[in-house]
Amino acid sequence: MTIPDNHPRAESLRIREKIIKGMHEKVVAEAGLIAHGRGEAYDYLLGEKTPNYAQKQQEVAVAMLLTSKKPVISVNGNVAALCPKEIVQLAEQTGALLEINLFYRSEERVKAITSVLEEAGAKTILGIEPEYYETIEELSHLRRIVDIRGIYSADVILVPLEDGDRTMALRREGKKVITIDLNPLSRTSLWSNVSIVNNVIRAIPEMIEDVFKLKNNNSDELKDLINRFDNYKSLQETLNFMSLRLRDLAEGKLEDPTKNLGDIKNE
Template sequence: MHIRLTLPFYIYPFHFFRGSKMVKIPKSHPRYWSLLYREKIIRGMEEGITAKAGLIAHGRGEAFDYLIGERTIPPAEEAMKVAVAKLLLANHPVISVNGNVAALVPRETVELAKVTRAKLEVNLFYRTEERVKKIAEVLKKTGAKEVLGLNPTKRIPGLESERGKVEEDGIWKADVVLVPLEDGDRTEALVRMGKFVITVDLNPLSRSARMANVTIVDNIIRAYPRMIELAKEMRDYSREELEEIVNNYDNNKILSEVLLHIRRRLEELAKEGIWRKEKI
């Protein structure tokens, strides 16, 4: 299955201001969408939303996106369906938001929370109160009525970093947590707490991917719009139908299928030749 990179919520800008200099990305550029989202991350850093380390993380994700073919593959589609089913079944679902998520998919994050009845909570490794407030403002500007994370009073056991700080009525109380673009140590700590953890991670070998209950190996710019579509389709399912979807899922099998997909794709590219002569 190939899911387009364009999203239905708004028309993307074609120009970015970096400081006082305008950066123009021509739509004819063969890497238009990749450059566009890269600029969103850079702009997020300049606006105090994304941490500098977020640029490195985004670049690493781009590399893995090349490996899977820059498209939504069947294992990711299956994982998304299970993730949505679990969010719809949850008593207290929460979607965690970091700087990269706020820079890349703020509107989609808010929409996904609405259709799954999930709460939003800002959670940052490089936490400052100013960054938390700015991310909350971005989410509210795109339609969020409530954003948690500004007044954490609890700490995830065994997690000493700033990511251990959570709100009692948010992640602390949650039974299902969606933690996209996540650090492995927090994923592991949340699972230890008995929470059902869903992650979106382009690296199938990361600790987050291996520790989560459901791992969506896809680019978040494709995953969130598709999850919104699925949630709208599945919210009328019976509880029994949703539970059957979740109970039949095997995350280890899904990760194995992703690795096999990458291997097959690399083998095909090696046989066909990755260099293609263009007509001049």
């Protein structure tokens, strides 16, 4: 589909097309379209921009990745379809491993996502070789399958667009979890050590910028940044931002796009 640059929702439509294309190429599960639409609705509450609170969340997440002994970035279909080059670059800059982990898992999808990541420059991809498979016993669905070299033995895991039950299971395994989820009330957000309430399309590139800002900081400075962070207080700040924005719109900041319609007709 050709999207005209002057369309008022051009960028949003381009992102949707990436998801649709990914579904046709078996990268994205059908349910991934529903998840994307739900996230887009929450993004409206943010004004489709990165708020200050999210910038703080992203900085702490990067600090956690940089101080990790074995960081892993978990990749699902939506992430692979939306920002493959960026997720590969973030892994390279933080020293994190990339691992494919899917709820709707099939060999066809694993191969499709592997191909996308390789085209984006990924040199090593975990979660694709059965001889290295282990399981998270608490889970009964296919996301229980993890790579012994990656998620199974990681200390910090970035899980963009994650399932809540796997986040809970990873926390119970003693792992630190960073998530990117536009819903601040999801189980994923509530159970993570660091919840980034932002659109993954913005969050990943901004986290790459944060790597360059923070990578020269010493370990003590990065750990201090992490220790001062409280995920629940951060989520409260997120909800406060959303509620204040809605109140501002309700009390008069919502612009009427039709107010000059009569003048246009009379010209």
